[in-house]
Amino acid sequence: MPPLSILLKPASSGCNLRCAYCFYADEASVRAAPNYGLMSKEVSHTLIDKAVGAAEGSVTFLFQGGEPTLAGLEFYRDFVAHVQDTFPRGLTAQYAIQTNGTLLDEEWCRFFREHRFLVGLSLDGNRACHDRFRRDGAGKGTYDQVLRAARLLDRAGVEYNVLTVVTGYLAKHIQSVFAALCKGGFRFQQYIPCLDPLEAERGGESYSLSPKEYEEFLKNLFDLWFRELEQGRYWSVRYFDNLVWMLRGHAPEQCSMRGCCSLQYLVEADGSVYPCDFYGLDQYRLGNILEHAWDELDQTREEIGFIAESRHVPERCKGCQWYLLCRNGCRRDRVPGLEGRSYYCQAYAGFFAYALPRLRRAGSMIGL
Template sequence: MKQLNLLIKPASSLCNMRCHYCFYADEAANRAESNLGVMSEETAEQLIRLAFAAVSGNECVNFSFQGGEPTLTGLDFFRSFVRAAKKLRPQGVNVQFTIQTNGFRIDSDWADFFAANRFLVGVSLDGDKDLHNTFRVDASGSGTYPRVLKSLQLLTARNVDVNLLCVVTNLCARHPQRVYRALKKTGVRFLQFIPCLDPLEQPRGTAKFSLTPEDYGAFLCALFDEWYRDWEQGTYVSVRTFDDYVHLAMGRPCGTCATSGRCGTYLVVEGDGSLFPCDFYCVDQWKLGNLHDLESLDEVLGSQKEQCFLNESKEKPVECAECPWRSMCWGGCKRDWYTDEAGAACNYYCAAYRRFFAWTMPRLERIARAELARSRQLRR
C-alpha cells in the first residue's frame, strides 16, 4: 500500500449552508440515521491508530476532511487531531492533511492553523457572485459569495495551499468562460470541476439544477478551449480532470477514481466511526463496519462487501466495449451509471465524454508529447 486515503466526515452531514444540489444531504436523508454525530476524540484516535497500523515505512496516510461542513466540528477538534497524528506517527511514515470546506466560517484563527500545519484547503466556489449565489445559500436563503471570497483571501494571504472546487450545474454549464475566468481572477491556479449529482430517488435531469449530457459536453469542450489557450501562452492553470486526461495520454496513471476507471482509492469515515467505500455511496446498503469494532482496517478492506463494491466497478457499461475513447474514459464514475430498458449498464454522460474527446484529443496528445519531452529533458 503506497498511500492510504481516508475521507473523514467529522461533522457527518451537519452543514451551515443549504446548497440546493448537496448530494450528501440527499444521501443522509436516505439513511436510517441522517446524521451520524460529531466525531469524538476517542473515535479520532482510534482512526489514527488503525491508519498508521495499515502502512509501513516510507508510505503515506492522507487524512482528508469533508462534510457536511467539517469546520462545524470546531477548531479544537482539528488541533487535537493533528497533535494525536504527530504523536502517533510511526518513524518514516508521511502524513498529509487536506480539507474541503464551504469557507463559510473560516477566520484568521482557522487560516493560521491551516498554514501552520500545511493543510491543503479546498474551497467550494461556483464561479462569480451571481452564479455562486444561485444555488449556494446559507440557512436563511441568502447568497454566500462575499463571505466565501473573504475566507479565500484570508487563506491566500497566509500562503495556504488552496484549490477551488466548482460544482457544474446546468447554470454553470451554460457559462463556461465566465466560470473559468472568475475562478482564475481569485489568483488560485488549482481548479476542480465536478458534475452535480441528481437526487437518489429522482429521475436524472429533473431537478432545477440538473446537468444534462448535452450541457455537460458543451461545457467541457468550451472549458478546455479556455484552458488550452492558457497552456499555449505559458500560463499554467491546473484543471484536475484535464490533468488526469493528459496523464492518461502520456501512458501514466491518473489521480482520481472517476478518470482511472476503478473504485476503491479511499475509505470514508463518518462521525461515529462508520465506514463506507465511497463518498457517493454513504448509505446503509454499503456500510462496511465501524472503527470501534475493528482491530485492523484490513477487516473492511478485504471484506466481502468491499470486494463486491469494487467488482461492480469492473463491469463497464456496454457501450464501452467498442468505444474509441475507452482508454481515456474507462466508463467514468459508477454513480453515473444506469440500467437501460434492455438491462444493460450505461453512463448517463457518455455522449458528453464522446463529444469532449472527439473535440480535444489532438490537443491532449500535443500536451502529452510536450510533457514527456520536458520529463526527458529534466532527467538529463
C-alpha cells in the same frame, strides 16, 4: 501495506449552508441516522491508532462534510497532536480539507499553514452562478464570504484549490465563470458535474446537468483553457491535467477516471465506515472503526461486491475508441437503462473527438 487514504466526516452531514445540489445531504436523508453529530476523541484517536498498523510510508487524512469546520478548530488541533504523538518515525501524515470557507478566519488559516493542510474551497465561479445554489440557512448567497476566505488563505500562504460544481446553469456561463476564476488568481481549479438525487430520474432538478450541456461545457472550457495555454498562461484544471497525463501513458490520479472503484474508507462521525463518499448509505456500511480491524472492513467490502461490480464493462464500451480515456466514468454516474454506461457517455465521446489533437499537444506545453 501500501499508503493509506482515509476520508473523515468530523461533523457528519451537518452544515451551515443549504446548497441545493448537496449530494451528501441527499444521502444522509435516506439513512436510518441522517446525522451522527460531531466526531468524538474516542473515534478520532482509534482511527489514528489503527492507521499506524495498517499503512506504510504515509497516511492521508481528508476531512469533508457536511461542513467539516463545524467540528471546531480544537478538534483538529487534538487530531494533529495525537498523530504527532502516535506516528512512528518513517510514517508521515498528510492533511486535506474540503470547506465552504464561510467559517474560516486568520486562526484557522494559520493552523492550515502550520500543518500543511491542502484546502479545497467550494466556489462556483462568479456571483451569479455561486449564489444561485450555494445559499445559507436564511436563503442568502455566500459568494462574498467565500472570496473573503480565499484572501485569508492567500495571506496565510495556504495551498488550496477551488472546487466548482457544474450545474446546467453554470455550464451555460462557463466563459464568465472561467474568467472570474482566472481574474481571482485561482490557479488550481476542479470542476465536477452535479449529482441528481439518489433513485431520481436524471434531469428533473433545477440544477440538473444534461449530457448535451456537459459536452458543450467541456468543449467551451477546453477552448478557454487551451487559449490561455497558447499564450503562456497555465491554469491547472484537474480533469484536463488527468487526460493529458493519461495520454502520456500514466494512470490518472482522479478516482472517477480509473475505470473501477479503488480501496477507500469513508469514516463517519460515529465511526461507521463506508467504501466511498458517494455511497455513505446504510446498505453499504462496512462496519465501525471502534469495533473492526481494517482487514475485517475490507472483507465486508469484498462480500458486498462493491469493487467487483464497478469493474463491469458494458458491451458498447469494449469496442469504443474512447474507452481508455473515458473508462465509463464514475460508478455513481452509471445508468442501468444505458446498460450500465455513464450518463455522460455521449458527452465524453463528443468532447474527446473535439479536443484530442490539442490534448496531445498540451502535454509538451505544460510539461506533464
